[in-house]
Amino acid sequence: MEKFHRNERLAVLMKTLCDSPGETFTLGSFAEMFGSAKSTISEDMDIVQNLLQKFDLGSVESIAGSTGGIRFVPGCKKEKVKSVLNSLCQDLSNSQRILPGGYLYMLDIIYDPKRIFEIGSIFAGYFFKREIDCVITVETKGIPLAFATAKQLGVPLMIARHNSEATDGPSVNINYVSGSSKKIQTMVLPMRALKGHSRLLFIDDFMKGGGTAKGIIDMAKEFECEVVGIGVFIETLEPAKKLVDDYVSLITLNIVNTEEKLIDVKPSKEWL
Template sequence: MDKIQRNERISVIIKTLCDNPNKIFTLGYFSEMFGSAKSTISEDLELLQKTFSKNSMGNICTISGASGGVKYVPFMSEKTVYETLEELANELSHPDRILSGGFLYMLDIIYNPQWVNKMAMMFATRFSGLELDCVITVETKGIPIAFATAQYLNVPLVIVRHYNEATDGASVNINYASGSAKKIQTMVLPMKSLKRNSKILFIDDFMKAGGTSKGIIELANQFDSEVVGIGVMIETSLPDKKLVENYYSLMKLNTSEMQENNSIDIKPNI
């Protein structure tokens, strides 16, 4: 009977923690739920820590002190990141993906929950040390990856739009030059969407010159807020010099190869 109980407790604890990444649950929460002593829960958690660590399933972290407890922290090892990106680069290299104009078709990847979660796990691993208030992205293609990253990091998502929407109240609008196309674009963020003095992680699917990142930094300034991290799925090889300096990109796409030779050269960039 005791054996069944431990199995059941462990099952419920894993489901609860993994459904709520980076959220702290007190030992009291579980001991009350099961009617077990806190020492029993502690033993359960020790078992879980070993299992998660041994099987590379992320970290079960216990936090001591008054506001202490336990949380699940998503984590992907460098080796798995690299292998996953090699697999993804391979998938993205299929010649069918080249569109006229020298663009790479990747909507099926960036909207696919399984790939999206893997990439979000990489961003969550990389940026887990930051004290973030939110993840921010610009509509539209980066939204799934940014949303999944926000979920793993247990912070809200904020979406910047290109056009005003009457239904969201007063907004801050800025104009910015997209670095590659030299096109003037608008960013719109409703006043209520972002608190002053926020620390922000910007996540996007693609970076050419970095104009969008620069625009986000400027927009954040309007809210007295700071972009403390930038993560993009793919950066292009050209222009070599980007408009922002500190960013983390998962893959690098050789743009001249695609436009001149109509072939795809994309590689993990870590």
């Protein structure tokens, strides 16, 4: 069998672990992959752990027992989060983003894979310890972010839609009330989408009144599942009282002044 040098092993170990966050690998499987002793791989892991720390890229965790092994845990330090959020706020403050009615154009950000992966990795680090089984979102604009978060948690994504389709199979419909405009909307989730007793993380790009998040909590109950975390990219400062309490936002949007062309947007206080 071909032998690999330590530097080769490290590069491949780093890539393999980081590409599959949350997945448990046994030392034995790596030992076989590289034709090395387990003790050698174990030393490699110490180096990987150090490197991840040095570059603030996450960490490696050992899991004891018969199902044990090593897994990559996403996450970074608060300083790095702050610097990502500050750079996003600067970009979002550009007055050319102001649309009629005081809306902000931000599709270029929420559809940009590179930035969305950074944001998703913040959520993945924040929610990892809650043992998420599935990330859930509602179509359309939050999908890239929810998907990037799911990828970095190593769990599946599920998307609630506004209309059902033949390819969904039997599905559950619920009505929910938007927290800000009080409009009634429908969301649909295929019956096959969720296993009972799953721990769900709801991720969305934007929260105003919190109606969609509340809808997801109600929908989860129909599937005997529990929403154990809510993360939104941007929340509005008003209304201060949302329909849900336990959520995390990254950025808070205060006001878009269309006359003076001013946008007041800041990292949410959680991160300051």
